[in-house]
Amino acid sequence: MVFTTPPSLGDDQALAIVAPSRPADAATLRIGRDRLAALGVETRVYPTADPDRDEPASPGARAADIEDAFADPEVGAVMAYTGGDDQIRVLRHLDGDALAANPTRFFGYSDNDNLRLFLWNRGIVSYGLGVHPDLVCDAELRPYTERYLRRALFEDSLGAVDPADEWTDEWFDFETGEPREWRENPGPTTWVGPDADPEEAVRGRTWGGSFAIVKWHLQTERFLPDPERLDGAVLALETSEDAPPPREVGYTLRAMGERGLLERFGGVVFGRPRTNAPPLEWDPDPEEYPADIRRVATRELERYAPGVVVGFGYDFGHTDPSFPLPLGAVATLDPTGGTLRFGPE
Incomplete structure (x- = not known):
């Protein structure tokens, strides 16, 4: 298509x-x-x-x-x-x-x-x-967000996406306007499946989004694409402010594997998980939760998609600051350096 x-x-x-x-x-x-x-x-x-x-x-x-x-x-x-x-x-x-x-x-x-x-x-x-x-949020628009928003508004493609210099997991209080605490960004990490070439970049169109929404579409089925359209695509997922228990993320990936969907993807990129948000009904550990997401994801991907390349900790979704992840655009994920680029077609 x-x-x-x-x-x-x-x-x-x-x-x-x-x-x-x-x-x-x-x-x-x-x-x-x-x-x-x-x-x-x-x-x-x-x-x-x-x-x-x-x-x-x-x-x-x-x-x-x-x-x-x-x-x-x-x-x-x-x-x-x-x-x-x-x-x-x-x-x-x-x-x-x-x-x-x-x-x-x-x-x-x-x-x-x-x-x-x-x-x-x-x-x-x-x-x-x-x-x-x-x-x-914050006293002014974050320069990182502004940079990539300008590209998304005015340019043909997003191009190479660099990690933000710093990030925060704090919820912004609009009543007080108090500055949030920002921490150094360690950048993304990469996992290469046992059947994947650790030196070969993956190139495919992105599909996915927030974990909850992807799960709804799997449940309803009405708006899923024909499976063959996902061949070679890059699955993009982020867990939003809901912070679903890691086992739930694992179960959903497992269900995608049993449906024959996971094996179709050439790459997967995960947004940095948020662990601090008012709606949460549990208290995920800011250090353990991202590691647990990585653990369950790599377990299921090794089972169902051993040829996949996976990047964790990118600045999209419910993290601050973030870039405007383009769904449907061609993404190139390089496992040697964890670099991520969108376009050209």
């Missing part, structure tokens, strides 16, 4: 802010729009993202907003305000042919990975990052 990277944001085009999951908060929406304006980006707020809305719009209305934004020639990019937990209900209302006829750069992750996997099935490349929290 042919994939399309939608055109970059034009000088005479606006970025549409939509809310496919939850409506916007007035204060953080204003911060996000101001920071996008500082990048030279004009924004338009669509009805579902109206901060005066108390409840999410109906799934049909949320789908209509997405379709309207894609169809508007004056809109060159669409960004989700934030995530949530029910966007899968929106997908049945979407006209995939209409979206494919008007490919537009979409930005979002977490619950928005539902839409991104829908777009993947239509051959449309999409990007991570959203207004909240990525553009609104």
